[in-house]
Amino acid sequence: MRKISLEINGKKIKKEIPDHTTLSGLLRDILNLTGTHIGCDTSQCGACVVHVDGKSIKSCTALAADLDGSKITTIEGLVSNGKLHPMQEAFKKMHGLQCGFCTPGMVMSAIDLLKNKKNPSDQEIRDWLEGNICRCTGYQNIVAAVKEAASKM
Amino acid sequence: MASLVGSRVERKEDKRFLTGKGRYTADINIANQTYAVFIRSPHARAKIKKIDTSKALKSPGVVDILTGEHIAQDKIGGLIAGWAIRSEDNSEMKCPANPPLAKDNVNFVGDPIAVVFAESLDEAKAAAELVKIDYKVLKAVTSLADTMKSETIHDGIDKNLCYDWLLGDRQKVKEAFDKADKIIKLDITNNRLIPNAMEPRACVIDYNTASEEITCYTTSQNPHLSRLIMSAFGGVAPENKLRVVAPDVGGGFGSKINLYNEEIVCSWAAKKIERPIKWIADRTESFLTDTHGRDHITHAELAVTNDGKFLGFKNETIANLGAYARVFGTVTPTYLFGPCATGVYVMPAAYSNVKAVYTNTAPVDAYRGAGRPEATYTIERIVDKAAIELGMDPIEIRMKNFPTEFPFKQTLVHQVDSGDYIAGLKKAKEMADYDGFAARKKDSESRGKLRGIGVTTYFEACGIAPSPVVMMLGCGVGLWESAEVRFNPTGQVTVYTGSHSHGQSHQTTFAQIAADELGVPIENIDIVHGDTDKGTFGMGTYGSRSLTVGGIAIVNACKKIVAKGKRIAAKMLEASEEDVEFKDGEYVVAKSNKKKTIGEVAFASYLPGVRDEVKSPLPEGEEPGLIESSFFDPANFSFPAGSHIAEVEIDPETGNVKLDKYTAVDDFGTIVNPTIVEGQVHGGLAQGIGQALTENAEYDESGQLITASYMDYTMPRADNFPEFNLGFTCTKATTNPLGVKGCGEAGAIAAPPTVMNAVINALDGHEIQMPATAEKVWKACKEIKKTNAKAA
Numbered sequence: 001m002r003k004i005s006l007e008i009n010g011k012k013i014k015k016e017i018p019d020h021t022t023l024s025g026l027l028r029d030i031l032n033l034t035g036t037h038i039g040c041d042t043s044q045c046g047a048c049v050v051h052v053d054g055k056s057i058k059s060c061t062a063l064a065a066d067l068d069g070s071k072i073t074t075i076e077g078l079v080s081n082g083k084l085h086p087m088q089e090a091f092k093k094m095h096g097l098q099c100g101f102c103t104p105g106m107v108m109s110a111i112d113l114l115k116n117k118k119n120p121s122d123q124e125i126r127d128w129l130e131g132n133i134c135r136c137t138g139y140q141n142i143v144a145a146v147k148e149a150a151s152k153m
Numbered sequence: 154m155a156s157l158v159g160s161r162v163e164r165k166e167d168k169r170f171l172t173g174k175g176r177y178t179a180d181i182n183i184a185n186q187t188y189a190v191f192i193r194s195p196h197a198r199a200k201i202k203k204i205d206t207s208k209a210l211k212s213p214g215v216v217d218i219l220t221g222e223h224i225a226q227d228k229i230g231g232l233i234a235g236w237a238i239r240s241e242d243n244s245e246m247k248c249p250a251n252p253p254l255a256k257d258n259v260n261f262v263g264d265p266i267a268v269v270f271a272e273s274l275d276e277a278k279a280a281a282e283l284v285k286i287d288y289k290v291l292k293a294v295t296s297l298a299d300t301m302k303s304e305t306i307h308d309g310i311d312k313n314l315c316y317d318w319l320l321g322d323r324q325k326v327k328e329a330f331d332k333a334d335k336i337i338k339l340d341i342t343n344n345r346l347i348p349n350a351m352e353p354r355a356c357v358i359d360y361n362t363a364s365e366e367i368t369c370y371t372t373s374q375n376p377h378l379s380r381l382i383m384s385a386f387g388g389v390a391p392e393n394k395l396r397v398v399a400p401d402v403g404g405g406f407g408s409k410i411n412l413y414n415e416e417i418v419c420s421w422a423a424k425k426i427e428r429p430i431k432w433i434a435d436r437t438e439s440f441l442t443d444t445h446g447r448d449h450i451t452h453a454e455l456a457v458t459n460d461g462k463f464l465g466f467k468n469e470t471i472a473n474l475g476a477y478a479r480v481f482g483t484v485t486p487t488y489l490f491g492p493c494a495t496g497v498y499v500m501p502a503a504y505s506n507v508k509a510v511y512t513n514t515a516p517v518d519a520y521r522g523a524g525r526p527e528a529t530y531t532i533e534r535i536v537d538k539a540a541i542e543l544g545m546d547p548i549e550i551r552m553k554n555f556p557t558e559f560p561f562k563q564t565l566v567h568q569v570d571s572g573d574y575i576a577g578l579k580k581a582k583e584m585a586d587y588d589g590f591a592a593r594k595k596d597s598e599s600r601g602k603l604r605g606i607g608v609t610t611y612f613e614a615c616g617i618a619p620s621p622v623v624m625m626l627g628c629g630v631g632l633w634e635s636a637e638v639r640f641n642p643t644g645q646v647t648v649y650t651g652s653h654s655h656g657q658s659h660q661t662t663f664a665q666i667a668a669d670e671l672g673v674p675i676e677n678i679d680i681v682h683g684d685t686d687k688g689t690f691g692m693g694t695y696g697s698r699s700l701t702v703g704g705i706a707i708v709n710a711c712k713k714i715v716a717k718g719k720r721i722a723a724k725m726l727e728a729s730e731e732d733v734e735f736k737d738g739e740y741v742v743a744k745s746n747k748k749k750t751i752g753e754v755a756f757a758s759y760l761p762g763v764r765d766e767v768k769s770p771l772p773e774g775e776e777p778g779l780i781e782s783s784f785f786d787p788a789n790f791s792f793p794a795g796s797h798i799a800e801v802e803i804d805p806e807t808g809n810v811k812l813d814k815y816t817a818v819d820d821f822g823t824i825v826n827p828t829i830v831e832g833q834v835h836g837g838l839a840q841g842i843g844q845a846l847t848e849n850a851e852y853d854e855s856g857q858l859i860t861a862s863y864m865d866y867t868m869p870r871a872d873n874f875p876e877f878n879l880g881f882t883c884t885k886a887t888t889n890p891l892g893v894k895g896c897g898e899a900g901a902i903a904a905p906p907t908v909m910n911a912v913i914n915a916l917d918g919h920e921i922q923m924p925a926t927a928e929k930v931w932k933a934c935k936e937i938k939k940t941n942a943k944a945a
Binding site (some may be wrong): 013018028032033034036037038039040041042045047050066074075076078079082084089091092093096097098099100101102103104107122123125127129130132133134135136137138140141142143 | 163164166167168169170171172173174177179180182254275349350351352365401402403404406433436451589655656657658829830831832835836837838839840854862864868870871872874876877900
């Protein structure tokens, strides 16, 4: 067991957790933040992507204990003052989601892309999102959503 | 009021998904829950000699461990095939028992044998490691081509053959072939796929010791049917003591049609251990135990005249059922496949013969398209081969054999009510700039690349129903759909549907339909689905049936509401019913300004009294309330169709296939929400292109699935696709009041032959099998080079 302190979606938390607790396990099973999804456990599908200190990572293969003192943002932390984040708005507007399961990870990855590159090309978006699998959309409207968000952010 | 049918309404479901507030099965926790871990066979085929749980039972946190013995003691039934198919000789199909936990034999890697329940997932996993099982390992049957010559997997099922089925007329085909100028022959495989919904399967079970009610939250496409099977065949509990809830479900694609072992076992066990149970598959479990798709070997022949007229077609297929026959396992390679075998063509004679066999692999069942992709792949590939052998253009040979009049009596079964295949192909040709291909090919060649173009015209039979037909063909239940529409006294509407959305956007499209029918703002309409305690029994979502069957049930229930409302409104307005017209949510008396909104009528219907008067606003004999239901059973399937054109560029040095252009022109009849339909096409295309270029489920000789992770099974990713170019034509379906046809499976049906025709075109007609991986294409390029060098 190990004590950690984190800031999650703007709130400071202190928890005592088993050493092997993954970040996704902490979020979902201990903090009940179930917006972060587990699609594979092997860092392949990207449904579990969250931001740690502003950078996107796959939370299913990060140990929570390693992240002591970090600031973490999950899909639940994007809404501010009751308003959707421009990326969330863009996914809604462009029909960038269907079943919604990969969506949290997709949105978190896409936000990180726009931090790195303001106006990415279609190819740059597709390359960046290569680590996020979606089985429903064929990615076309996800690409459209990221472009839409880029024009608004 | 503008019609909402046809408009791009934004989805009502998105906000919860985009803010992390979706409620998937794995998100549900019940106080005091235990965690289940299944112990699965590591062998493809073995006898279970002994199971020793003694050490595991003493492991920390273990609540109980149950095995097939316990299942047998409690007489819990197993999984079933939903369709009874007869062989050509009229004998009944042969299906093995499929107990929820294997007791004596295991038949595929992943077959569940025992289950551990513990206070935590870690403890359950640790205890599972301590369960000792002695096996007598037997030789696995994994080669589809050799299955019928192999050892018998299931006692009493000779040659591992479930059935040897025929549709069509062998004699007529022989006569047609005798008259042919040329016989085109094709041997192809339809590669095995794993559906891979992004949400792994899961179930959470609650048991109420006082009411004795079991609640099973599960990842299902059809919770009502799951409850029926679990109750009637599993004997887990009577239906009234069993509630099945499929909350938000993260994709299905057919893999979540079936009721699975884990749902039966956990529902039964929750009552036994008197504790809630949570089970979530990890991804490898999903790979091993979700139903797989496709997996056919086919020999096909097409008889043609020298000028490209089709005379006859035959299709000899071996279909892999995997270890057991499941709900749609036996119908997928027969009635969902055979009738579509002749595609969109006038074909004077045809037959499809399918031998469905058991192997020591995961059960194979419906996967997006189910049977129709396999049929379409065969016909569209052989038609292209005919064009090559006759020296014709692939569009020309197709145009020459299309029907010109509808309804079109298709060769084998279907009476296709509407369509216009010529218009679709013409439009696709134009949108794809087919005529500019030669110039693009030249450009590719100048860069040392090979370029190919591929065409497909498909039709499919979906909107799976009607009951009398499907039951005549062997379905164990009628395939209608139900809806109930309830007005609240204050004017909002709740629509209950037996369909289930796991990405299809029912909350939006069904609300659009109801809003148009009732003249109520869409914001005031809620769609409820996926809970056997809410709404009537329903048949669920698969086979592109939600809109064409379930949506029409909603329309019909709304029409009943409007009719009852009219009777009440007439009384309220002191007019005769004939003089009252309903439009845009208002009942208006002809030639007057007297009117009542449907909301006012709903209010009056619930509160039928006037103060100080013994007077009801309801007509005499009318019951209070404004609630109506409908069970819709259509007269026929729906028959969407379309033409797709793909262009690929191949690098002969690496064998890499780049899909450069993809044009899809589809006819789905009336389109309720173009944005959502486009999304369905995109998703179907991605799966179809995945089948053609990257995806393949592979077992080794011993029956180990060697593609059991995302590192080994090549899921298509964002950078695998170009931007798809979509177009639509419209011939309305005549068998439902909206004129709608199914759209969910089209992409997965049309894309494999379209892409493969393009790849083979780039390779100058050199045949390769799906998936066209870089390795296969590179080898083909080398072979072509060698042949060309010899010829020179």
